[in-house]
Amino acid sequence: MEERNALSTQEVADMLHVSKSKIYDLIKKGEINSYKVGRKVRFMEKDVKEYIARSRNNQPIAAASASEDFNLMGSNKKNEGFIICGQDLILDVLSNYMRLHGIPALRAYIGSYDSLISLYKNKVNVASAHLLDIDTGTYNIPYVKRLIPGIPTVIIHLTWRIQGLYVQKGNPKGIYDWKDFGRDDITMINRERGAGSRVLLDENLKLLGIYGSFIRGYGNETQSHLAVASAVSSGKADVAVGSEKIARQVDNIEFIPLQKERYDLVIRKEDLHTAEMETLLKIIRSDTFKNEFEHIGGYDTSDMGKIIERI
Incomplete structure (x- = not known):
């Protein structure tokens, strides 16, 4: 037994x-x-x-959660190692590669908005972001300008991903688009404020004139794509917003693709030519690293390592 x-x-x-x-x-x-x-x-x-x-x-693997390894109100955590913010699997693999190159990389599992704020406060080395600015139709650059004012930064492309809706297998509620969030028979589960998926949802709701307060479950927040997908799978919610990759890992859900998004790394320009950052760039530009994700699905690494913007 x-x-x-x-x-x-x-x-x-x-x-x-x-x-x-x-x-x-x-x-x-x-x-x-x-x-x-x-x-x-x-x-x-x-x-x-x-x-x-x-x-x-021993720090061979960054397995601790954000609350254990990273405290927004604490001291300068950069003194404890090379800290990479974000929640995607690709960052876990990157951290492991960094450690293999002798750099004690740590992970902070926090969303895009808080990652950029933490970089502004000089608490982390690398922030990750997938924040859509609906007014310009661009990712991340407008947010970096607003949230990291006065500090020269570099935005480095990591991967393209597909964002969309998680629904139960068979899509029993017939949910296909953002406008379905305005229906009174829909219960959702949400990501935390500042998460890229939450920003994507809110921007599209704003365009449609749908108030979050009118959506059942809008205030029910959780901290990861996997958690919201699992809630939909178990029937606790009818719909959630998340990435395609996670949909492949959870049973009893279907994925409705809606948005191709750019997932970027953001660093301080002064750190660009440090040994740690040059190692990171060498890793993500290597065929060996890109091949790690060739058969996983949900990633387009064709532009990985390309510098998108210097601000």
Whole structure:
């Protein structure tokens, strides 16, 4: 009989904010204990906690959450390592590559808006953003100008992604577009304020004259694409906004593509030629790194590493 405190691969991946493939890699390397029940891989909760404790001490993998590794009100965390902000899997892989090059990269799992604010306050080394400015139809540049005033910055393209709607398999409510949020039979689940997906939703609602306060579930916020997709999958909500990649990882949902978005890295210009930043650029411009995402789906890395703007 399977033990009560046994965890699945997906549950452990969610705890560590990494992909399932990363968990299998940890098993292969012997870095985390596991066992099998039939053909299913299972983990004891105590073994996962021991792995997290080892990771904090040795920093081989940035598995801690944003609240553990990053505090917006705390001291200058840049003194503790090279900090990369954002919630996409691609940043976890990048951090691992940085560590392989001898740079103690840490992760802060916070949204686009807060990432840029943190860069402005000089608390992080790299911010990530996918913030649409509906007035200009451009991504990130207007927000960087507004949120990081007076500080020369460089915007580096990381990947193109597709944003859209998560609905239950079979789309029982017939949800296909932003205007469906105005229906009174729809319950949604939202991302936190400042997340790129939240900004995309709010900008489109504004165009349609739909007030968030009129939408059932608009005030129900969570911190990740995976969490909102899981809520839709389980029937707790009819719709949510998120990226295509996550839709491939969660059962019982369908993805309605609506927007191609640019996902960028933002750094201070003064840091561009530091050893750490030159290493980062070398990594993301390499074929080896790009090939990591060739078969995952949901990423277009053709322009990865290209400098978009110097502000």
